Every structure is written in structure tokens, then in C-alpha cells.
Amino acid sequence: MGGTPELHEVASGLAFPEGPVWMPDGSIVLVEIQAGRVTRVRPDGTREVIATPGAGPNGAAIGPDGALYVCNNGGFEWHTVGGLTVPGLQPPDYSGGRIERIDLATGEVRVLYDRCGEHPLRGPNDLVFDREGGGFWFTDHGKMRARERDRGGLYWARADGSEIREVAFPLDSPNGVGLSPDGRTVYVAETFTGRVYQWEIAEPGVVKRSPADLLGHGGELLIGLPGLQLLDSLAVDAEGWVCVATIGNGGITAIAPDGSRSEHVPLPDPLVTNLCFGGPDLRTAYVTLSGTGRLVRIPWPRPGLRLAY
Numbered sequence: 001m002g003g004t005p006e007l008h009e010v011a012s013g014l015a016f017p018e019g020p021v022w023m024p025d026g027s028i029v030l031v032e033i034q035a036g037r038v039t040r041v042r043p044d045g046t047r048e049v050i051a052t053p054g055a056g057p058n059g060a061a062i063g064p065d066g067a068l069y070v071c072n073n074g075g076f077e078w079h080t081v082g083g084l085t086v087p088g089l090q091p092p093d094y095s096g097g098r099i100e101r102i103d104l105a106t107g108e109v110r111v112l113y114d115r116c117g118e119h120p121l122r123g124p125n126d127l128v129f130d131r132e133g134g135g136f137w138f139t140d141h142g143k144m145r146a147r148e149r150d151r152g153g154l155y156w157a158r159a160d161g162s163e164i165r166e167v168a169f170p171l172d173s174p175n176g177v178g179l180s181p182d183g184r185t186v187y188v189a190e191t192f193t194g195r196v197y198q199w200e201i202a203e204p205g206v207v208k209r210s211p212a213d214l215l216g217h218g219g220e221l222l223i224g225l226p227g228l229q230l231l232d233s234l235a236v237d238a239e240g241w242v243c244v245a246t247i248g249n250g251g252i253t254a255i256a257p258d259g260s261r262s263e264h265v266p267l268p269d270p271l272v273t274n275l276c277f278g279g280p281d282l283r284t285a286y287v288t289l290s291g292t293g294r295l296v297r298i299p300w301p302r303p304g305l306r307l308a309y
Contacts, residue, residue, distance in 0.1 A: 277304020
């Protein structure tokens, strides 16, 4: 790793793609945040719209019932900078953050959660299902306004809409979330700090707090990356490497399970936002190059972690 990989473009002309999910038929289901829609991209690059939930559908995952669960961040203002599409501040028509369940067959959109207790969700970003608790972990990145920014957090919720918990708060722009291969550790990437934190999971929706908790959220630092490396969504491979989409020096940053080292795979877009693993052996990484509106695939040196659903 470290060099430029062999790259194949699967689709182009997408409206800030994110949240890729590899499907058994070889297609990729992803969101187009700028267009407020969920799209299926077939292996030949053709596509179909599954649903149009509006606002800002973001991270996505298949749940235990076969439906697509989506973090909807409530939308952005949009800009073109140097030919790239770039998200900005909270838009005037901001409609609030929520977790949505989307029926892949009918396109029906149902809001599962739009708050945790008395606190509204602001900008849910990424999610991952556990194998035992009947639920999923998700981040709330918050929204930015001209002179202020929300504090974010890590949450856990049941897929049936019956329970939501705030697990770790506050976090600074939490984005990607993932689970270790044994399901005992949850990872969160913070965008603007370039840090990845980890928590040992005590039981579904409950973590053990670090005894040296100086920041209030109880996490332990896995790695802090130098320079302008803004961290977006992530996926974990079968050997436990935490693979984070990286903005600025666009690419995928793979972090060793013990945090001792990292390897960067450069890609031709400074706004690389997410990845998933697919193919019969899970040795292909499907990556969203959001600034240029493309979905690409690259070989990966290790198999991806097979997700719960």
C-alpha cells in the first residue's frame, strides 16, 4: 500500500455520492447527498433511483430486516470550488437530522428517530449495525453555521425504533463509525481534528469509559494524523485495520488495529468521503469520490470485514 492503486470508474455524474453499500447482486446502493436521493448503481454503471428522502441522506447500511437505514444530516448549502462540489453550512431550509428506514423494494421512507430524549438530532452522519444487540451505532456530526458549530456525539439505537441512547458526548465533528472484527470495539473518526477514538463495548449500546478521560467522552485515542487530513466515513477490514476516507490529501488512510502506524492510498479527488468492501472475496474497495461525483473501485490488499447484514 501507499502507491496509487489500479482504479476503475464505476459511475460518474453523481451528486456528491456517499454511503456505498455493496449488494449481493454486485450493485452498489449509495446516497447522493446533494440531490437528496438514494440510488442503485449496477456493475455496468447504469443506475436507478430507489427513493428521494430529501435533505441530506448520508451514511447507510442494510439492517436485519433487509431495509436500508440512512443517517439524514438535514442538508447543506452547496458550493463549487475549483471545479469540485463542496458542502457548506446549514441551509436555510434545514429540516433537522434524523435516522430513516427505506424499503428498497418500494422506496417508502420512514423516520425512526429525530431526537434522543430532549435533544434533537442535528446531523447524523454514519452508522454500523452490531451482530448481537438488534441495533446500530451512529454518529451525529452536527451542523455548522456562520459563527457556531454543534457539538456531536456517538449514539446507539434499536432497528425497530424502540430505543435510542447517547453513548459518548461531546465529540468534535464525529463522522465515520465502525466495529472491530470481534465486535468488542467501536471506532469513531473526528473530521476536523484528524483523530480516531475507540471504546471497548461492555454490552449493546454501552461502552467502558477510559479512566484517563480528559475530554468528557471517555474514548481512547487510536491515532491522530498530522497535517491537513480531515477524516470522513470509515470501514474496517477483516484484519482489523480501520480504513478512513480522508479529505485534503484525498484517499483512504488505513490504520493498524493497535494504532501503531497508518498507510495512505491516494485517489484522484481531494474529497474522498466513504468506502465499502465488495466482490465475492471482499477484496475490492468501492470508494466515493464526492468532489468529482464518482464511484470507483480499487483492489484492497486484505479482505474487507463482512458486515452483520
